[in-house]
Amino acid sequence: MSLAKRLAYFVGLPILLLVLWWALTIGNTNFFVPKPLQLFEIFGDVWFGDRLVTDVLPSIGRLLAGVAISIVLGIVLGIVIGSVRLLRQLTEPSLEFLRAIPPPVLIPVLALIIGINDQMKVAVIIFGCIWPVLLNTIEGVRAVDPVLNDTCSVYGISGGARMRYLVLRSASPQIMTGIRQSLSIGLILMVISEMFGSSSGLGYAIVQFQRTFSVPEMWTGIILLGLLGVALSLVFQFTEKRVLRWYHGLREVDR
Amino acid sequence: MSNTTTKTNRGPKTGVIEVPEDVALSVQHLKKVYQTDGGEIEAVRDLHFDIRAGEFVCLVGPSGAGKTTLLKCIAGLLAPTSGLVALDGRLVxxxxxxxxxxxQEYGRSLFPWMNIRDNVELPLKNQGVAKDERDRLVDDALEAVGLAHVPKSYPWQLSGGMQQRVAIARAIAYQPKVLLMDEPFAAVDAQTRADLEDLVRRVWKRLGITVLFVTHDIDESVYLGERVVVLSSSPTVVQEDLTIDLPADRDQLETRSMARFTELRGHVYEQIQRAKAEAPNRTSSTPTV
Known part of the structure; x- marks a missing residue:
């Protein structure tokens, strides 16, 4: 597909929805109903002034830090747990227990232990984001093909080389699936972690707008979150295509 | 020429096993019993044979004869229950x-995330072979299997026969003294198979390596080998050790139409039939391993 065609497919429906939204809200005087043109006009003023530095960038920073730490920690722990059967059996119940806890309920506890600061917010994000990466990595490591494993043994590929050339690559499709789930969980937790006892961030700003009845401003914040989600997803797809080119090719052939 | 009587001397401390000088691979009273939930399964009872350096030996036996078990023991992937394997006089x-x-499973023994060249190169890279030397070995190996034109392709982009060529290239680039082949052509079509058989013979002659080729195909074993070791049904012993006195230059049409080829083939066939018939007498249950 040509680039122009792909771009047209990408923005086609959003434009259509915007037009529909605009048409349906013409002449509507309800204060709480957002109008696209009005939001468009104030969007820049609301987010690209001081708030860019005080709210938007710190939020994105915490999100990226939380997700990055989750990915690294999840992969490292996943490889260790996935490689050792005893460890897998020992940790499985605990991991299922921990992942079932919704991270927002931990915010008050973490606030008491760590304090209300960046570290606490990043910790909340990590506590939600690590599970998909960790559990998928464990599964991926467990499922390494026995013939490939024998091949490595025969050719003396062991230890770190085996991790690098066999285990990590073989588990990469599952790991990428985990990362994709983590990204959306991370965005949600970024907002929630800023809603309680916070003084900056996107979530904080949106709550402030609600409390001061700045309804159009609040809507722009929600739109910004959506756009952030799209941006993350694009970065993910770009990376995934490169990392898993072999996997998609292999699946194409198998079909 | 086979069954050389050897004074065996287990030396687990040093790992040095006394074998005649020209023996590359020695399998001595090898026994493998699997422990399963349903009790013990004796896959290999007592296998004893030597392979001299530079020999091309085919192992043939009825299905479920423990061929793969034996091969894994030789490759050091499985520990034997008793007995031993020695490679170049060293305990495995x-x-x-x-x-x-x-x-056998070419599709699962190549790394799908690496191109052909990287697949062949990896064991050498891992051993720390210098770049120049590595390039030369990989080029030679790809050339030898007729794949010099596709180094950048990925394994899954190639046909089954070509994938198995890559696996062979990887094996020969590694410069082994002994090459084990576990029913390598069982999953490729007949024409490709004939090509690959001739390829293996060529490589063997050119490099002067020792080849142990496991197959369930009687024709293939007689066509390829200088010697055919016939295995019994499980629990496995050596049923017969047969020298293949066919001319060294083998040709798919000529060799296979020789009277001697037919004779040898018939002989091996009989042995395997006998092995199958005798199987129930040896054990009450016939497990497939």
Whole structure:
């Protein structure tokens, strides 16, 4: 597909929805109903002034830090747990227990232990984001093909080389699936972690707008979150295509 | 020429096993019993044979004869219950250096995330072979299997026969003393198979390596080998050790139409039939391993 065609497919429906939204809200005087043109006009003023530095960038920073730490920690722990059967059996119940806890309920506890600061917010994000990466990595490591494993043994590929050339690559499709789930969980937790006892961030700003009845401003914040989600997803797809080119090719052939 | 009587001397401390000088691979009273939930399964009872350096030996036996078990023990992937395997006079306790294996499942023994060249190069890179030397070995190996034109392709972009060529290239680039092949052509079509058989003979002659070729195909074993070791049904012993006195230059049409080829083939066939018939007498249950 040509680039122009792909771009047209990408923005086609959003434009259509915007037009529909605009048409349906013409002449509507309800204060709480957002109008696209009005939001468009104030969007820049609301987010690209001081708030860019005080709210938007710190939020994105915490999100990226939380997700990055989750990915690294999840992969490292996943490889260790996935490689050792005893460890897998020992940790499985605990991991299922921990992942079932919704991270927002931990915010008050973490606030008491760590304090209300960046570290606490990043910790909340990590506590939600690590599970998909960790559990998928464990599964991926467990499922390494026995013939490939024998091949490595025969050719003396062991230890770190085996991790690098066999285990990590073989588990990469599952790991990428985990990362994709983590990204959306991370965005949600970024907002929630800023809603309680916070003084900056996107979530904080949106709550402030609600409390001061700045309804159009609040809507722009929600739109910004959506756009952030799209941006993350694009970065993910770009990376995934490169990392898993072999996997998609292999699946194409198998079909 | 086979069954050389050897004074065996287990030396687990040093790992040095006394074998005649020209023996590359020695399998001595090998026994493998699997422990399963349903009790013990004796896959291999007592296998004893030597392979001299530079020999091309085919192992043939009825299905479920423990061929794969034997091969895994030789490759150091499985520990025998008793008996031993020695490669170049050294006890095999793990995958030994100087031994390469070509597996039956070519699609699962190549790394799908690496192109052909990287697949062939990886074992050398891992051993710390210098770049120049590595390039030369990989080029030679790809050339030898007729794949010099596709180094950048990925394994899954190639046909089954070509994938198995890559696995063979990887094995020969590794410069093994002994090459084990576990039914390598069982999953490729007949024409490709004939090509690959001739390829293996060529490589063997050119490199002067020792080849142990496991197959369930009687024709293939007689066509390829200088010697055919016929295995019994499980629990496995050596049923017969047969010298193949066919001319060294083998040709798919000529060799296969020789009277001697037919004779040898018939002989091996009989042996395997006998092995199958005798199987129930040896054991009450006939497990497939």
């Amino acid at each position: 306790t793990g995958p030994p250096k100087g031994l390469a294996v070509v597996f």
